[in-house]
Amino acid sequence: MTSGMKTITVRYFAVFREHAGVAEEVRRTTATTAHDVFEETRDRHGSREPNGHCKVAINDHMAHWETPVNDGDTVLLFPPVAGG
Amino acid sequence: MTSGMKTITVRYFAVFREHAGVAEEVRRTTATTAHDVFEETRDRHGSREPNGHCKVAINDHMAHWETPVNDGDTVLLFPPVAGG
Amino acid sequence: MIEVTRDPIDPFALQQSLANPAAGGYCAFEGWVRNENEGNEVERLEYEAYDPLVIEEGEKVLVEARERFPYLSARCVHRVGLLEIGECAVWVGVASKHRDEAFKACRYIIDEIKQRLPIWKKEHYANGDSGWVNCERCASHGSAAAIAD
Amino acid sequence: MIEVTRDPIDPFALQQSLANPAAGGYCAFEGWVRNENEGNEVERLEYEAYDPLVIEEGEKVLVEARERFPYLSARCVHRVGLLEIGECAVWVGVASKHRDEAFKACRYIIDEIKQRLPIWKKEHYANGDSGWVNCERCASHGSAAAIAD
Numbered sequence: 001m002t003s004g005m006k007t008i009t010v011r012y013f014a015v016f017r018e019h020a021g022v023a024e025e026v027r028r029t030t031a032t033t034a035h036d037v038f039e040e041t042r043d044r045h046g047s048r049e050p051n052g053h054c055k056v057a058i059n060d061h062m063a064h065w066e067t068p069v070n071d072g073d074t075v076l077l078f079p080p081v082a083g084g
Numbered sequence: 085m086t087s088g089m090k091t092i093t094v095r096y097f098a099v100f101r102e103h104a105g106v107a108e109e110v111r112r113t114t115a116t117t118a119h120d121v122f123e124e125t126r127d128r129h130g131s132r133e134p135n136g137h138c139k140v141a142i143n144d145h146m147a148h149w150e151t152p153v154n155d156g157d158t159v160l161l162f163p164p165v166a167g168g
Numbered sequence: 169m170i171e172v173t174r175d176p177i178d179p180f181a182l183q184q185s186l187a188n189p190a191a192g193g194y195c196a197f198e199g200w201v202r203n204e205n206e207g208n209e210v211e212r213l214e215y216e217a218y219d220p221l222v223i224e225e226g227e228k229v230l231v232e233a234r235e236r237f238p239y240l241s242a243r244c245v246h247r248v249g250l251l252e253i254g255e256c257a258v259w260v261g262v263a264s265k266h267r268d269e270a271f272k273a274c275r276y277i278i279d280e281i282k283q284r285l286p287i288w289k290k291e292h293y294a295n296g297d298s299g300w301v302n303c304e305r306c307a308s309h310g311s312a313a314a315i316a317d
Numbered sequence: 318m319i320e321v322t323r324d325p326i327d328p329f330a331l332q333q334s335l336a337n338p339a340a341g342g343y344c345a346f347e348g349w350v351r352n353e354n355e356g357n358e359v360e361r362l363e364y365e366a367y368d369p370l371v372i373e374e375g376e377k378v379l380v381e382a383r384e385r386f387p388y389l390s391a392r393c394v395h396r397v398g399l400l401e402i403g404e405c406a407v408w409v410g411v412a413s414k415h416r417d418e419a420f421k422a423c424r425y426i427i428d429e430i431k432q433r434l435p436i437w438k439k440e441h442y443a444n445g446d447s448g449w450v451n452c453e454r455c456a457s458h459g460s461a462a463a464i465a466d
Contacts, residue, residue: 014365014437015449053451055435060369076367076435082450083366083395083436084267084348084407084427098216098288099300137302139286144220160218160286166301167217167246167287168199168258168278168416180329189402192351195344195423197416202341253338267346271424274344278416 004030006071010037012045015079019046034058035065037075045077053080088114090155094121096129099163103130108158118142119149121159129161137164170226170244172219177245177256186241186263193267195274199258201251205301209294215248215257218286222246229280237273239264244277246287257289319375319393321368326394326405335390335412342416344423348407350400354450358443364397364406367435371395378429386422388413393426395436406438 008031011024025044031037034056038045047054056063057076069075092115095108109128115121118140122129131138140147141160153159179198186194201213230242242262251257260277264270281287289301328347335343350362379391391411400406409426413419430436438450 013367013435014439015452057367057370057435060373062370062374076370078367078435079437079449080451081432081434081436082438082452083364083371083434084431097218097286098290099303141218141221141286144224146221146225160221162218162286163288163300164302165283165285165287166289166303167215167222167285168282179332183328187403189352191349194347194349197345197420198343199416200340200343200412202414203338254336263349265351267348267427271346271420275420 004032006069008037008069009074010041011074011076013076013078016045016077020044031069033065034063034067034069034075037069038065038077041077054078055081088116090153092121092153093158094125095158095160097160097162100129100161104128115153117149118147118151118153118159121153122149122161125161138162139165170223170230172217172222173245173247174249177247177259179256179259182243182245182259183261186243186261188240188263190265191240191263192265193270194261194263195267195270196259196261197274197278198256201253201255201257203253205291208291210291211294212253212292213251213257214290214292215251216288217246217248221286225285226281229277229284232280233273233276236276237269239269239273242273242277244281319372319379321366321371322394322396323398326396326408328405328408331392331394331408332410335392335410337389337412339414340389340412341414342419343410343412344416344419345408345410346423346427347405350402350404350406352402354440357440359440360443361402361441362400362406363439363441364400365437366395366397370435374434375430378426378433381429382422382425385425386418388418388422391422391426393430
């Protein structure tokens with residue numbers, strides 16, 4: 001069965017990128033939401049927290065953690081922001 | 085009797101000066117407070133209002149309308165301010 | 169520090185004078201001469217100030233602002249004389265450790281300056297009239313000028 | 318308009334771009350790199366941004382600010398890269414008819430920018446350590462950096 005199996009690109013920013021050692025990677029996944037991607041990549045981004053203070057974007061638009069992830073999507077994982 | 089008779093300088097600013105036609109004048113007066121001076125010079129400054137929105141200073145310090153006026157004082161009559 | 173000047177205000181030089189390595193937030197306010205007030209087309213403004221009391225009362229305002237919203241440095245300059253549309257009539261700058269104090273102190277300073285300092289503003293209108301702002305009932309002068317920003 | 322730049326911010330040029338004959342009030346905020354945060358001596362800051370979403374989300378912030386506090390013109394620039402103490406990291410300028418909208422819109426914009434835009438700040442400390450601000454529990458990195466202004 002390949003049902004639900006999709007290919008996505010995950011991009012890591014700031015401390016997440018430093019921890020992952022890569023800025024982006026292509027992953028095969030059964031994740032259905034952005035939250036699933038965050039959990040599945042925990043060893044990459046290294047966050048010791050739930051996703052509460054982090055943000056996520058999909059295909060260059062801000063998304064929610066419950067937003068569905070589709071085959072071919074690019075998921076951007078943002079650690080807590082600190083502009084200004 | 086010269087009791088209470090004093091010599092003061094009154095200075096008019098902005099619209100008060102324009103109305104009075106002079107920037108300052110020396111007056112002989114029995115005024116006991118700044119308020120008395122304001123009333124006594126009504127034909128000079130021309131204000132149609134009580135002194136509520138105006139301000140007064142005596143000898144280069146902000147004063148109140150109840151502040152006593154002494155012989156030799158300089159009383160500055162300020163119309164409503166509009167800085168900024 | 170508060171100053172009265174007859175020359176154009178240079179916000180850039182003023183801002184640089186507030187530089188402080190401990191400052192993380194900087195807020196500035198400028199009052200510009202605008203082309204309209206209360207429905208009247210304004211051609212220029214004329215400001216008059218009584219300098220000694222602008223300074224005395226202005227310094228009090230700066231001290232009060234620091235007591236309420238501790239800042240690192242603050243400065244204010246008010247221009248007098250004839251000003252054209254777009255020119256800067258008053259400049260307030262505040263540098264502080266965090267932004268909250270900078271915003272609040274800056275606002276406090278300009279609000280108090282407008283209410284307390286002996287400064288007067290005469291509007292010259294496109295129709296040739298003129299009027300002292302806030303003084304429509306102060307004396308028998310021509311125009312219906314009212315409270316400006 | 319919101320921009321991301323790698324070059325030093327020029328507040329004077331930015332301010333001039335907001336000139337408007339109908340504007341009576343102008344408020345600006347600048348975030349400066351300060352030499353200390355949460356007890357740590359800071360030597361410099363490094364900002365990273367994801368430009369496409371800074372622009373998209375930043376434009377939303379400007380629109381929201383105008384809906385709440387109708388202004389005439391507003392602009393924001395955020396710098397990225399390595400910044401030294403005293404340099405300007407972010408600039409917000411708002412021109413409006415009256416001062417109240419200028420102050421409130423400016424404050425709204427900087428507050429939202431700090432909370433919503435994908436921009437990250439790494440502090441480089443005098444002791445050689447470094448740390449991403451707000452990320453002390455994000456990942457196993459060295460320093461105890463905390464929420465900055």
